[in-house]
Amino acid sequence: MELWLGAINLGFLYAFMAVGTFITYKLYSFPDITIDGTFTTGAAVASILIFDGWNSFLVVPVAFLAGCMAGSITGFIHTRFKIEGLLAGILVMTGLYSVDLHIMGKSNIPLLSKRTFISVLSDINPGLPPELWTMLFLVVLVLVFWILVSLFLKTDFGLTMRATGNNPVMISAQGVSVNRMKLFGITFANGLVGISGALIAQYQGFADIGMGAGSIIFSLASVIIGEAILHKRSVFLQILGVIIGSLIFRLAVALALHVGMDPNDLKLITAVFVLLTLITTGALSQEATGNLRKIQKWLQIRRNRRITGILLIIMVFGFILFRLASTGAEESRKVKIGVILANNSDIVTKTRDGFYRELENLGYIDGKNCIILEQNAEGDIPTNLTIVDHFLKEEVDIYVPISTASTQAALNKVKDKPIVFATVANPFVIGAGTSPDAHPPNITGVYGASPIGDLLKIFRMFYQGEVTIGTIYNPAYPNTVSNLKDMKQALQKDPGIKLVETTISGSNDVYQAALALISKGIKAFVLINDITVFNAFESVVRVSGNAGVPIFTCDAERLADGALIVYGFEYYASGMQAAHLVDRILKGESPRNIPFEKYALVTLGVNYDIANILHIKIPPGVSEMADARVKNHKLIKPPLKLPDGKKTEEPLLP
Amino acid sequence: MIVISRLCKIFNAGSADEMIALNEVNLTVGEHEFVTVIGTNGSGKSTLLNAIAGNIVPDAGKITVNGSEVTAKADFQRAKYISRVFQNPFSGTAPGMTIAENLLMAYNRGRHSYPVINLNAKLRDYFREQLAILDMNLENRLETIMGSLSGGQRQAITLLMAVLRPPMVLLLDEHTAALDPKSANQIIKLTRRFIKEYRLTTLMVTHSMQQALELGTRTIMMHHGQIIEDIPEEEKKFLTTEDLLCKFEDIRKTEKLTPEMIEILKNQYA
Numbered sequence: 001m002e003l004w005l006g007a008i009n010l011g012f013l014y015a016f017m018a019v020g021t022f023i024t025y026k027l028y029s030f031p032d033i034t035i036d037g038t039f040t041t042g043a044a045v046a047s048i049l050i051f052d053g054w055n056s057f058l059v060v061p062v063a064f065l066a067g068c069m070a071g072s073i074t075g076f077i078h079t080r081f082k083i084e085g086l087l088a089g090i091l092v093m094t095g096l097y098s099v100d101l102h103i104m105g106k107s108n109i110p111l112l113s114k115r116t117f118i119s120v121l122s123d124i125n126p127g128l129p130p131e132l133w134t135m136l137f138l139v140v141l142v143l144v145f146w147i148l149v150s151l152f153l154k155t156d157f158g159l160t161m162r163a164t165g166n167n168p169v170m171i172s173a174q175g176v177s178v179n180r181m182k183l184f185g186i187t188f189a190n191g192l193v194g195i196s197g198a199l200i201a202q203y204q205g206f207a208d209i210g211m212g213a214g215s216i217i218f219s220l221a222s223v224i225i226g227e228a229i230l231h232k233r234s235v236f237l238q239i240l241g242v243i244i245g246s247l248i249f250r251l252a253v254a255l256a257l258h259v260g261m262d263p264n265d266l267k268l269i270t271a272v273f274v275l276l277t278l279i280t281t282g283a284l285s286q287e288a289t290g291n292l293r294k295i296q297k298w299l300q301i302r303r304n305r306r307i308t309g310i311l312l313i314i315m316v317f318g319f320i321l322f323r324l325a326s327t328g329a330e331e332s333r334k335v336k337i338g339v340i341l342a343n344n345s346d347i348v349t350k351t352r353d354g355f356y357r358e359l360e361n362l363g364y365i366d367g368k369n370c371i372i373l374e375q376n377a378e379g380d381i382p383t384n385l386t387i388v389d390h391f392l393k394e395e396v397d398i399y400v401p402i403s404t405a406s407t408q409a410a411l412n413k414v415k416d417k418p419i420v421f422a423t424v425a426n427p428f429v430i431g432a433g434t435s436p437d438a439h440p441p442n443i444t445g446v447y448g449a450s451p452i453g454d455l456l457k458i459f460r461m462f463y464q465g466e467v468t469i470g471t472i473y474n475p476a477y478p479n480t481v482s483n484l485k486d487m488k489q490a491l492q493k494d495p496g497i498k499l500v501e502t503t504i505s506g507s508n509d510v511y512q513a514a515l516a517l518i519s520k521g522i523k524a525f526v527l528i529n530d531i532t533v534f535n536a537f538e539s540v541v542r543v544s545g546n547a548g549v550p551i552f553t554c555d556a557e558r559l560a561d562g563a564l565i566v567y568g569f570e571y572y573a574s575g576m577q578a579a580h581l582v583d584r585i586l587k588g589e590s591p592r593n594i595p596f597e598k599y600a601l602v603t604l605g606v607n608y609d610i611a612n613i614l615h616i617k618i619p620p621g622v623s624e625m626a627d628a629r630v631k632n633h634k635l636i637k638p639p640l641k642l643p644d645g646k647k648t649e650e651p652l653l654p
Numbered sequence: 655m656i657v658i659s660r661l662c663k664i665f666n667a668g669s670a671d672e673m674i675a676l677n678e679v680n681l682t683v684g685e686h687e688f689v690t691v692i693g694t695n696g697s698g699k700s701t702l703l704n705a706i707a708g709n710i711v712p713d714a715g716k717i718t719v720n721g722s723e724v725t726a727k728a729d730f731q732r733a734k735y736i737s738r739v740f741q742n743p744f745s746g747t748a749p750g751m752t753i754a755e756n757l758l759m760a761y762n763r764g765r766h767s768y769p770v771i772n773l774n775a776k777l778r779d780y781f782r783e784q785l786a787i788l789d790m791n792l793e794n795r796l797e798t799i800m801g802s803l804s805g806g807q808r809q810a811i812t813l814l815m816a817v818l819r820p821p822m823v824l825l826l827d828e829h830t831a832a833l834d835p836k837s838a839n840q841i842i843k844l845t846r847r848f849i850k851e852y853r854l855t856t857l858m859v860t861h862s863m864q865q866a867l868e869l870g871t872r873t874i875m876m877h878h879g880q881i882i883e884d885i886p887e888e889e890k891k892f893l894t895t896e897d898l899l900c901k902f903e904d905i906r907k908t909e910k911l912t913p914e915m916i917e918i919l920k921n922q923y924a
Contacts, residue, residue: 156758156767163759166748175733175764233799
């Protein structure tokens with residue numbers, strides 16, 4: 001039930017954004033991409049204020065104003081400088097990324113222990129299931145919103161807004177400044193998007209810099225679905241249609257997850273759906289000629305729009321009812337393990353593989369004595385939340401989120417089932433307790449920051465005296481920033497090493513950043529763990545080979561990829577550790593009494609091929625200590641085995 | 655009252671397509687005067703209307719309406735004084751909104767619109783009364799979407815909207831040219847009625863010689879960006895469409911037969 005209630009609640013929360021898009025897109029034919037950024041702005045403003053102790057309801061109008069400000073910039077650029085709407089939106093959206101980051105101060109703000117409207121609601125809950133209680137509140141909220149917006153669009157001012165979009169020549173002849181009305185409309189619409197952002201950040205328990213991506217397409221889909229269902233001229237019904245469209249869209253996302261579809265495919269399907277609808281709706285068909293008209297005729301969606309819409313609803317709800325009816329008749333329960341992956345990076349998949357292998361070693365066979373459910377958010381942050389909802393509905397017995405974003409989602413939603421996280425750099429910054437022993441009663445897991453200090457000690461065995469090193473990082477990721485902090489702390493003990501850093505904002509910047517570091521005369525790249533850099537690791541390797549500057553890194557997986565020295569934790573082993581924790585909990589131990597574990601296995605790897613190419617001599621001490629080697633294009637690595645104690649609180653190197 | 659002095663407008667100045675649309679035009683239209691404007695294609699009559707309405711900014715010259723200068727004001731700023739009816743019957747109304755909502759826009763012309771709901775039963779009754787004047791059975795279709803009406807019906811409503819709050823100046827830009835003859839007649843009848851009833855200062859551009867002579871208190875003829883004929887009411891009474899055509903013919907002749915051409919002709923017949 002939680003999955004569908006959660007989806008409905010998200011639908012209500014996104015309705016504000018959808019109505020904003022209705023105003024820009026339907027009233028002004030202005031597809032406003034700004035909202036991808038504004039959504040995050042609303043979330044950022046709300047969470048930073050809540051973090052500072054503001055009232056969770058009071059932050060909503062503030063987020064509205066912040067959204068208005070962002071929107072007014074797009075409107076101003078568009079109307080004053082005659083820059084095309086789409087381009088104006090892209091410009092502001094791009095700029096907002098930096099602004100949002102500045103507002104938040106980091107890329108993720110957890111609201112777990114803060115008073116959000118959700119926690120205020122739960123305090124006055126008369127005993128209903130939390131999602132249902134939240135839904136009741138949202139029904140009232142959205143009802144009020146619906147009536148207010150509809151009435152507003154019926155006032156003289158609202159009519160003028162609609163007329164401006166409908167026929168600018170006419171409204172101009174009636175003495176209305178088209179530019180001013182457009183500016184107002186875009187501003188107001190973005191304000192509504194800001195409200196959505198503020199509410200959703202509170203609902204999901206955190207704000208994240210990436211949470212707005214794709215908003216415009218999802219929003220457009222909601223508007224289009226709404227129009228298909230309630231193709232009416234009345235403003236009240238039009239707005240109602242948009243709200244219903246938002247609900248149906250979120251239910252469709254839940255349904256897709258429910259049937260095990262890849263959420264990544266969902267984006268493609270949404271895009272295709274929006275495209276098809278755009279082709280077949282009026283806006284284009286006025287100019288449609290030849291082939292386009294043939295396509296429209298073939299699709300016939302225009303004429304049968306309402307039927308299509310109704311069919312869609314029947315399908316969605318029919319399926320939900322069917323599933324709800326069929327869940328009653330289930331065979332004897334096996335223990336259900338829900339694995340949530342935040343993305344497809346090496347680190348995450350290695351952890352998962354290790355987890356599965358060790359689980360099997362411990363006697364848990366999928367389908368036989370346990371059921372393993374796995375879903376991947378593919379890097380989309382809100383999807384983590386929907387996955388958790390899905391698992392709640394599936395009555396998963398133990399949650400295994402891998403990586404920080406998934407853990408954050410599970411932490412927020414799962415209150416009465418154990419959570420065992422794996423591969424989280426710092427669980428304390430996302431609100432999972434204050435120390436390995438003092439943590440929420442239902443959560444435990446495996447964590448640790450990368451051993452940058454030790455890597456630098458190894459580096460010192462290669463280079464003595466005054467030496468300059470370079471590193472590249474993306475400041476948008478909190479893990480990366482915390483890794484960099486650790487590195488700087490380690491360097492304080494060794495003033496002989498001078499650090500040159502370069503920041504990037506995407507994988508495409510890595511090559512140039514690496515070249516820039518070479519020009520500053522670095523002796524080696526010492527790379528901290530940063531997913532953006534590792535996604536473009538090839539770029540660094542290329543620069544490294546051309547300039548004869550070796551790579552030292554904390555990610556053990558990079559050895560065969562072209563690093564000279566790797567010294568890092570085995571994420572595979574982290575998964576194995578998590579499997580042991582799951583085993584202990586399933587055998588009756590309470591997670592309350594299990595302290596968080598640090599990663600147990602560390603690997604020192606040496607790539608002799610690279611050493612040959614770069615003419616670097618490997619010091620004997622390093623050779624001796626190496627666990628893994630690359631020689632003649634072959635990776636030699638002993639099989640991983642967890643040490644008995646499984647604790648590595650003490651320093652790994654002398 | 656409109657006073658236009660030394661109004662100039664050159665399109666594509668300096669290029670091969672340079673076109674002098676208005677060449678030092680001087681025109682004074684008195685209070686309650688109804689001027690019809692005729693002229694060849696590209697004679698500048700539409701440009702003149704657009705300059706008065708504020709759709710184009712003149713290169714030089716001055717326009718005053720009832721004593722206040724409007725030369726540099728945007729079109730929407732002049733809407734307080736000036737109403738327009740366009741040639742395209744679809745330009746003057748919002749197709750996605752109801753008749754009542756369109757009329758409300760006109761009712762608020764030149765005034766700020768506030769977030770209050772003014773469209774009440776009383777105002778609807780008033781709109782119904784006004785629509786009845788059009789004699790098109792539109793008075794009971796206040797909630798009809800404008801886009802579902804015919805061109806003639808929409809133009810009639812546009813005209814009604816233009817005078818719903820009687821303006822100081824009414825500009826009609828070939829507003830019957832795109833209509834079928836029957837609708838055109840109806841619109842002309844209404845135009846005549848409204849102008850008379852509200853004693854509007856009017857400037858009407860037309861292609862029809864007949865309209866130009868039948869309507870209005872004064873006719874001006876434009877050519878090459880200049881007013882070449884200014885026919886007062888007394889003279890109009892005796893003028894026929896043939897006379898007007900003759901005047902055009904005269905221009906054509908003088909234009910075509912430039913000295914060089916006369917030279918060529920002479921050589922041919924010599």
